[in-house]
Amino acid sequence: MRTTLRTRRAPSRTETAFEAAVSAFLWAFRIVLVLIVVVGSVITISSGKFTLETWVDLVVKGAVQGGIYALIALGYTMVYGIMRMINFAHGEVFMIGIFSGYFAAEILDELGILNANVVASLFSFLLMMAIAACVSTLVALAVERVAYRPLRNSPRLVLLISAIGASFFLQYTVAGLVGPGIFRYPTIDILEEKVGLPVISALGMSWIQVVVIVSALVMMAVLYLFVMRSKIGTAIRAVSEDKQTAALMGIDVNRAIVTTFAVGAAMAGAAGVLYGLLFGQVQFYTGFIPGIKAFTAAVLGGIGNIPGAMVGGFVLGEAESIGSLLIIDGLGVPGSGQLKDVIAFTILVMVLMFRPQGILGERLSRSRA
C-alpha cells in the first residue's frame, strides 16, 4: 500500500541555501544601517559644524513635530487595534481638520476677532480646534459608514483597498471643492511670540510650539483616561481584544467602533489646526505624508497601544529632525533636508523588520506577527 500511494520522499533541498542567504543578507543589512548611523553621527559631531543652539533648536522642532505625529497616530493605532486595518483615509481626515481650521480662522479674521486681544485670540484658537475636531469627526464617521462598515466581514485586503479609495476620494473632493492651490493660514499673533517664561525662554520656543506640545500631552492623557476608565472605553478595549466574545457579552460592537473612529478623528482634526498654525499653509494633499508618518509612529510605539503612539510620535519627530543633520549631513550628502522623509520610512521598515511589536507593544500571540 505504501509504495502504491507514494512516489517520492525527500523534501527538496534548495530551501536551506536560500535561508542561509536570507539571514546573511539581513545581517549585512543591519550592519550597514548601524554603520551609516554611527559613521554619520561621529563625523558630524567631531566636525563641530553645528553649535549647541542648533541642536537645541532641532530638538524643540522635533518634539513639536512629534506631538503632531502623536496626535494623528492615536487615530491609526486605535482603529488598527479595533478593526485590524490601516485607515488610509485618516491622513485625509487630518487634512480636512487643517482646512476646517483655516476657514474658521479666515472668518474669525474677517470679523476682526482673531487678533483683537489675548482673550479673543485664545477663544478663536479654541473655537478653531473645536470646529476642526467636529468636521473631521463627521467626515470620519461618514467614511466609516460608507466605506468600512459594509465591508467589515470581508477579507482585510478588500477593506484596505476600500480605505485607499476613501483616501483618494477625500483628497480630490477637497481639491475640487476649494481648488488645488496653496492656502496661507492666518496667523494668531500672540502664538507667534517667544515664550517669556524662565526655563522655556532658554530654549527659544514660541507659544505655538509650547501649545502644540502641551495640548498633545493633555489630549493624550485625556484619551488614555477615557479608554481605561470610561464604560465605552472598556467596551472599545473588549472589542479590540475579541470582537465575537465582546458581542456575546452584550457589548455594542458597532458603537465601540464608531466611538473609536470619532475619537481618533477628533484628535486628528485638532492636530490639523496645530499643524496649520505651525507651518502656516495647507494644500489638498498635505495630509497624506504626515498621515503615513503618523502610522509609522504608531507602529514604532506599538500598534494598538495609546502611550505607544505618544512615544512613537515623539521618537519619530526627533529622529527626523535631528537625524537628517546628524547622520545624512555627516556622510557628506548634499541637500540633507530633502532626505528627511527618507529617515521616517527607513525607520518604518526597520521597526517592521526588527521589532514589529514596537517600542511599547506586547508580543503578539505569534512572535513573528
Place this chain on the structure above:
Amino acid sequence: MALLETRNATKRFGGLMAVNDLTFDLDEGAIVSVIGPNGAGKTTFFNCIAGFYQIDEGSITLDGTEIQQLRPDKIARLGLSRTYQNIRLFGGMTATENVLVGQHQHLDASWIHAVLRTRDQRAEEAEALAEAGRLLDYVGLAGRHDRLASNMPDGDQRRLEIARALGTNPRILLLDEPTAGMNPAETHEMTALIRRLRDDLGITILLIEHEMRVVMDISERITVLDYGQRIAEGTPAQIQRDQRVIEAYLGRAAAEAEAERVEAQAEAERVEAQAEAAPRDTQAQDESAEAQAQASADPATKD
C-alpha cells in the same frame, strides 16, 4: 526514545497558563488521544507542537531534533502535519489542488522550469497529480477530485484535510477533532480511515477528540489535560477508571447536566405542549451525552 517528546512545555497567554509544565511522549506507530474538558488547552498544545505558537518554557523534540524554535514550515519538513478543528481548506481550489499544495515540499521544479514547462517539470507534475489522485481515492473522495473545496460537505472537507496533510508525507499526523459534526456512520468510516493511516502507512497519530466512543475505540493510549496540565495518562481502560479524570469530567459535566435539567424544566413549565421538545443547545447536548458515556463507563465501548 519516543518520536515526539515534550518536556515541561509551558505556554502562557497573559496570566493564563494554557499549557502548563506538560511532559508528553508519543511513540512511533502509536495512536494516542488527547482529551480534556473545554478550555483544557488541547488545541493550544497542538498549536505549540506545529509551531503556530512558541512555548515559553520547556522543549519539544521531534525524532531527536528540537523544534520549539522552528517555524511551521520547517516542522512540516521534519514530517509533522495537521488538520484543523474549524476546517481550514483553500476554498478556492479544487480538492486535487489542495492536495497538490500539500505536496509542495516534495516538488523540485523551479519557476523557470514551470515557465518553460521542461520535461522534468511535466513529469514531476504528472507524478504529483497521480499521487494526489491516489491520496484522494485513499481517503474516500473518489470521483470528487475536481470539486471546489468550499463546495464540499463538511465530512468530505475533513477527509480532504487529511488527504492534504498526507500530501506532505508526514510521519506524525495531528488530527484536531476529526469526527466533529459527523453522524455515526461517518464517524465509523473516519475511525476506520485513521486506523488504516497507521496500519497501512505507518503514520503516528495524535488526535484531539470529544466523542468518547471514538476515543475509547481507537486510542492505544490517552492523555487527559485539564487547565493545561496533564492529569492522567494510560490505556483507555485505565483512564476510564481513573478517579481524577472522572472528577474532572464528571464534576463539571454533572453540574452542567443539572443546570440544563433545571432549565429544561422551567422551559417545560412555560410551554407545556412542547415539554418534550424543549430546545437545547447542541453543544450542551453533546456534553451531557459525553457525561453519560463517562458516568456509566459503558462496557460496550471498551476495547
Place this chain on the structure above:
Amino acid sequence: MSTAAAVSGRSEGLERRLGAWKPVLIAGLLAGFVSLYVTLVGIVGTFQEREIVEDVVTVGEAVLVLTAVLAGYVGARRAPGGVLNAIVGSALVGLMAGAALSLLIILGPMVDLRAYLPNASPDLYELISGAELLGVEDARDMWRGEAFPITFWFPALVGMSLGALGGLLALLPRTPRVLILVSVAAIVGMGLFSSILRSPMLQRDATAGIARELFASNGLTITGVVLILGIVIAVYLVHRLVQPTRRFRALPRETQRHPAIVIPAGALALLIVLLLPLGFTGFIPSVIALIALYALMGLGLNITLGMAGLLDLGFVAFFAVGAYTTALLTSTGELGIAQWPFFVAIPFAMLVAMGFGILLGLPILGIRGDYLAIATLGFGEIISILARSDLLKETIGGPRGILNVPKPLASVGVDIPPDHFLAGPNQIYYISLICIAVIAFIAVRLRDSRLGRAWVAIREDEDVAEALGINLVQTKSLAYMLGAAFAGLGGAVFAALFGSIISSSINLNVSILIVTIVVIGGMGSIPGVVLGAIVIIGLPELFREFAEYRFLLYGIALILVMHWRPEGLLPSRVGREALYHEEQTMEGEPSGPPPPDPADIEPATSSSGGA
C-alpha cells in the same frame, strides 16, 4: 382617558406610517447631498463645456438630470408599497435633490460662498436656476431681482418632475425600462465619444458625409440621436427574436470550444488588436500605446497582488529603477552612459529592478499583509524622494531628468520615415503587446505550477500554507521579484515612449493607478487587467476635462467595486471563489494571527464552578 388612548393610538399609527417613509426621506437627504456635491466639487461646471447633443444638453446638465432621475428611481423603490406611494416617494426624493440646489441659490450669494468654494460661481447659479431656459435677462442678479421666486423654485420643481420620471421608470415593466436605460446610455456614450469618432471619419471621403450627419463639432446632432435610438431598438428586436447569446450558451461546452469557432474568433480578435492603432490619427494612437503600457504593468502587479495577494503600493519604486536604468543606458543626451540599443537595455533594466526587488523585499516579506502595504508605500516614497534629490542629481538629472531616450527602433539604427506607421507611439504599442503576451504566458504557466499553487495558498490562508511546508518568505519574494522585474520593464517602455524620464513622473499616483487597474479589472485575471487598463487609463485620456477628477472617480470606483464586486469586473475563477470563501472563514477571525480557540484558552466560567 379613552380619548387620550385613542389619540395616542392614532399618533402611533401616524408614527408608524411616517416610519415607513423614513428610508425615503433619508434617500432624499442623500440625493440633495449628491446634487450639491457634484455642483460644488466642480464636476457640473467643468462638463458644461462638452455637449452630448449639440445645443440641447451638455454633459454637466446630464449629470444633474441623471442624479435627479436616479434619486427618483431610488425613492420609488424605497417608498411603501403601492403605485401612488411610489410616485409620491420618487417625486419627494427628486424634490429634495433639487431643493438642495434651491437652497444653494439663496444661501450661496448671501454668505459669499464663492470666497471659499470657487465653484459656486455666477455661471453655476445661472445654470442651476435655469436662467437661460426661463429667459431671465439679468443673470447676475436674478437670484435677488424680480425673477427670484421663479429661479428659486426652478431646481426644486425640475428635480421633482425628474424624480417622478425616475419613479415612473421604476414602475415600468422590465422590457421597456431596459430599453430606455440602454438608449440613454447609448446616447450619452456616443455623445461623449463623438469627437473621437468624428475626426478620423472626416478624414476619409467615404465616411466624412456620415460624420457630418451624425456628429456636430461638439456632441451629437439630432439626426444622430434618432439614428442611435433606431439602432438600439433594431438591435433589441434582433436580439429578442433570434436570441444569439442564449442559443450560444445553450450549446454544449465542446461545441462552444470547437476549433471551428475558437480559431476564427481568436484570429479576428488578434487582427483587431494588431490593426487597432492604424485606424486612428492624432492623439488616439498614443492613448492606445499608453493603455498597452499600463496593461503591461498591471499584469506585472497582477502576479504580486492578484496571484500572491501581496498588496504592493511601492510599484513605482521598481518602475523608476527600470525607467532610469534604461534611460541611462540608451540616452544619447549628456547623462547617457552607454548608448546601448533599447533591446539590450531592457533585460538589464529588468535585472536591476529585480535586484532592487530582492533587496527591498527580503527584509519586509516576513511581515503580514497590511504592514506590507505601508512598508512598500514607504519604498515608493523613498525612491521618489531620491529621484528628486540633489544626491543623485548629477547621475539622473533630478527634476530635469534624463532626456533624449531614443525610440526603440531608432536605438538599433533602423531609420523610420516620420510618416511610417511605426514612427510614433505605434512601435511602443507593438513592443508593449509583445511584452503583454510574454507576461501573460508566464503568468498562465506559473498559475498551474507548484509556485502558483503556493501563491494562491498563501493568499487564502497564510498559516495553513506555512504549516504545509511552504516557506513564506521565499515564495513571497519570488512573487515580489517577478512583479518588480515587470515593473522595471514597464518603466523601460515608459522611458522610451516619452523619450525621457523626469523625477515628477515618479510618484505615488503611479502605484495607485496600477493597483486600481488590477483591482477594478479583477485580481488574478489577465483579461480583467487589460479591461482595467482600458477603463482606468483610456477613458481619462480620452476626456481631458476629466483629468482633474480622475483620482476622485478612482477613489469612488475602488470603494464601489470593493462593495459590489470585490473580485473585479472580469474575475478569474480562483479570485472569485477565494474572496467568497474567505468572507466565510474570516468572519470570526478578522486578525491575521492564527485562531486561538477561545474555548480552549480560557476555561469556561460556567463549567469551572462544578469542578
